[in-house]
Amino acid sequence: MKIAIASGKGGTGKTTLSTNLASYIAESRECALSDLDVEEPNSGLFIKAELIHEEDKFKKIPEWEKSRCELCGNCQTVCNFNAVLKLGKMIMVFPELCHGCYACSELCPTGSLPMKQKKMGELKAYKSGNLNFIESRLIIGEEQAVPLIKQTIDYVDEHFSDEVIKIFDSPPGTSCPVIEATRDADFVILVTEPTPFGLHDLKLAVETVKQMGKPFAVVINRHGIGNDCVELYCKEDNIDIIASIPNDRLIAETYSRGDLLYPTIPSVKDAVRSISTYIDNFDLLDNGSLKSKKTGQIK
Amino acid sequence: MKEIVVISGKGGTGKTSITASLAYLGGEDLIVADCDVDAADMHLLMAPDFGKPEDFFSGELAYIDQDACIKCGKCQAVCRFDAIPIIDSQYVVDPLGCEGCGYCARICPTEAITNSQPNVGKCFISSIRTGTTMVHARLSIGADNSGKLVAKVKNEAKALAEIQNKIAVLVDGSPGVGCPVVSSLSGASFTVLVTEPTVSGLHDLRRVYELVKKFGIKAGCIINKGDINPEVSREIKDFLKEENIVLLSEIPYNVKFTEAMTNGKTIVEYDKDLGKIISESWEKILRATRSVGDPE
Numbered sequence: 001m002k003i004a005i006a007s008g009k010g011g012t013g014k015t016t017l018s019t020n021l022a023s024y025i026a027e028s029r030e031c032a033l034s035d036l037d038v039e040e041p042n043s044g045l046f047i048k049a050e051l052i053h054e055e056d057k058f059k060k061i062p063e064w065e066k067s068r069c070e071l072c073g074n075c076q077t078v079c080n081f082n083a084v085l086k087l088g089k090m091i092m093v094f095p096e097l098c099h100g101c102y103a104c105s106e107l108c109p110t111g112s113l114p115m116k117q118k119k120m121g122e123l124k125a126y127k128s129g130n131l132n133f134i135e136s137r138l139i140i141g142e143e144q145a146v147p148l149i150k151q152t153i154d155y156v157d158e159h160f161s162d163e164v165i166k167i168f169d170s171p172p173g174t175s176c177p178v179i180e181a182t183r184d185a186d187f188v189i190l191v192t193e194p195t196p197f198g199l200h201d202l203k204l205a206v207e208t209v210k211q212m213g214k215p216f217a218v219v220i221n222r223h224g225i226g227n228d229c230v231e232l233y234c235k236e237d238n239i240d241i242i243a244s245i246p247n248d249r250l251i252a253e254t255y256s257r258g259d260l261l262y263p264t265i266p267s268v269k270d271a272v273r274s275i276s277t278y279i280d281n282f283d284l285l286d287n288g289s290l291k292s293k294k295t296g297q298i299k
Numbered sequence: 300m301k302e303i304v305v306i307s308g309k310g311g312t313g314k315t316s317i318t319a320s321l322a323y324l325g326g327e328d329l330i331v332a333d334c335d336v337d338a339a340d341m342h343l344l345m346a347p348d349f350g351k352p353e354d355f356f357s358g359e360l361a362y363i364d365q366d367a368c369i370k371c372g373k374c375q376a377v378c379r380f381d382a383i384p385i386i387d388s389q390y391v392v393d394p395l396g397c398e399g400c401g402y403c404a405r406i407c408p409t410e411a412i413t414n415s416q417p418n419v420g421k422c423f424i425s426s427i428r429t430g431t432t433m434v435h436a437r438l439s440i441g442a443d444n445s446g447k448l449v450a451k452v453k454n455e456a457k458a459l460a461e462i463q464n465k466i467a468v469l470v471d472g473s474p475g476v477g478c479p480v481v482s483s484l485s486g487a488s489f490t491v492l493v494t495e496p497t498v499s500g501l502h503d504l505r506r507v508y509e510l511v512k513k514f515g516i517k518a519g520c521i522i523n524k525g526d527i528n529p530e531v532s533r534e535i536k537d538f539l540k541e542e543n544i545v546l547l548s549e550i551p552y553n554v555k556f557t558e559a560m561t562n563g564k565t566i567v568e569y570d571k572d573l574g575k576i577i578s579e580s581w582e583k584i585l586r587a588t589r590s591v592g593d594p595e
């Protein structure tokens with residue numbers, strides 16, 4: 001089962017929830033947590049595990065080989081991202097702008113733009129008992145997060161069987177990176193705060209997962225700090241709230257030190273337990289929908 | 300005309316609440332720009348009238364005309380983004396997956412594929428309750444060009460500030476360290492970094508400051524919830540000193556901060572003590588910004 005943890009914006013407690021949930025689940029079964037917020041991966045600050053594997057991740061970009069080039073300019077014409085330009089007797093490629101679509105390379109009549117590897121980031125895998133942790137980090141200045149997210153998900157798919165619970169800490173927002181991160185998920189957990197900002201961002205996130213046709217539920221973080229707008233909205237729209245983590249200065253302090261919360265804070269332990277039970281209650285059907293073991297209801 | 304950009308690396312540090320307070324303090328002297336287009340929240344505190352909406356088109360999106368398609372499968376073979384699945388035995392473009400590279404349209408033997416510019420968002424020029432104008436936007440779901448939309452919001456705001464002879468544009472910047480925040484930062488006279496003393500807060504601050512440094516922009520820092528972890532707070536201050544970043548203020552952990560937002564108010568309107576701290580920061584920002592030469 002693949003679970004994506006997402007939110008309409010950053011800072012709602014997505015990472016807190018992912019790391020605590022994964023560590024809690026790993027107490028009883030194998031779990032793989034991946035930090036897909038490749039621009040700013042943070043989960044690693046809360047996970048103490050041993051580094052077991054490290055690899056560079058590459059994207060493919062074209063590289064000009066002068067010898068056979070006829071300077072026909074076709075490459076410039078076909079690139080929709082202005083990433084290849086003909087300047088006088090030179091063909092210039094701008095790697096940061098390239099989306100790696102292969103058009104210039106494969107449509108070049110003389111094969112003068114072969115695709116070559118360029119490093120875009122690093123993937124690291126850690127292990128501690130039943131807990132596997134995978135983190136990818138984009139190198140600064142690299143603008144395309146999506147290819148690295150994709151390769152990270154591929155790595156997880158290759159290395160862990162279907163029985164392993166896979167948790168994906170998604171990037172914030174509603175744009176391409178989060179779509180890529182949740183595209184493969186069987187279930188999405190949306191984390192929000194009970195405030196007008198939280199509600200506004202939650203609505204956008206709900207719209208996104210609905211458009212993707214994913215089953216989802218909500219977890220409220222810092223419960224008690226704002227008002228009941230999120231609860232009212234969820235009730236009206238028939239959205240399950242599967243857990244609430246209270247607003248508590250002790251939580252903020254524990255978090256600030258980079259410590260996991262559930263081992264010392266009972267309310268957080270209750271929350272991760274409810275989520276784990278909620279997830280366990282579903283069977284994954286072949287068509288990708290979820291069936292409740294208790295009620296037989298399909299999501 | 301100056302440009303003050305508030306950023307935080309990651310969300311959740313109170314950046315928008317603080318920016319809204321600065322906007323309140325600056326009042327009619329400012330044009331406000333909400334460049335956090337992915338999760339634009341400023342409007343919840345600024346009561347904009349959503350005047351002058353404008354659709355924003357960018358990029359490309361492929362579309363397959365089923366009548367012209369001979370189902371040769373070439374488009375699917377060349378698409379590197381797995382964006383052409385077969386649904387009900389028809390080749391169709393998945394709009395959320397399509398990067399708009401245009402490759403498929405170029406090789407389709409029957410010219411069944413056309414590209415159009417998708418509507419990726421809306422941009423608004425609104426009157427707000429502080430007696431001035433705010434430029435803000437809403438990005439469509441799954442849209443990729445937030446960097447361009449950010450640039451549009453900023454340019455509109457700058458043009459207005461120029462015409463109306465305002466002192467500055469106040470920008471609520473985008474999160475992260477990617478393309479949108481690069482667009483938010485370019486041309487800034489002064490950057491306000493909002494952080495909190497958590498291990499992740501410090502980590503994000505360092506990362507986003509690398510970017511600020513690349514642009515050579517002067518920066519100041521507001522530490523929110525400063526008393527939550529004195530040790531990390533000290534580490535942040537050491538970092539600020541090292542990098543020559545002005546410490547603008549340290550705001551204590553206070554539920555009033557969120558209460559204000561829940562009531563649709565800025566912090567300066569809602570709580571005297573917190574308000575005083577932010578007012579002092581604003582004075583410092585103005586002083587620091589004045590000493591920076593105008594861009595261009």
Ligand code: SF4
Pocket residue numbers: 068069070071072073074075076086091107108109110111112113
């Ligand atoms: S398409 Fe190929 S041959 Fe033509 S200018 Fe580009 S690199 Fe040279």
Ligand code: SF4
Pocket residue numbers: 061062078079080081082083084093097098099100101102103104105400
């Ligand atoms: S691979 Fe695609 S995006 Fe990259 S330079 Fe070639 S045509 Fe442009």
Ligand code: SF4
Pocket residue numbers: 363367368369370371372373374375390406407408409410411412
């Ligand atoms: S390449 Fe053109 S004709 Fe062939 S399957 Fe695609 S759309 Fe149809």
Ligand code: SF4
Pocket residue numbers: 101360361377378379380381382383392396397398399400401402403404
């Ligand atoms: S435009 Fe590019 S990304 Fe979109 S469907 Fe065609 S080949 Fe795929």
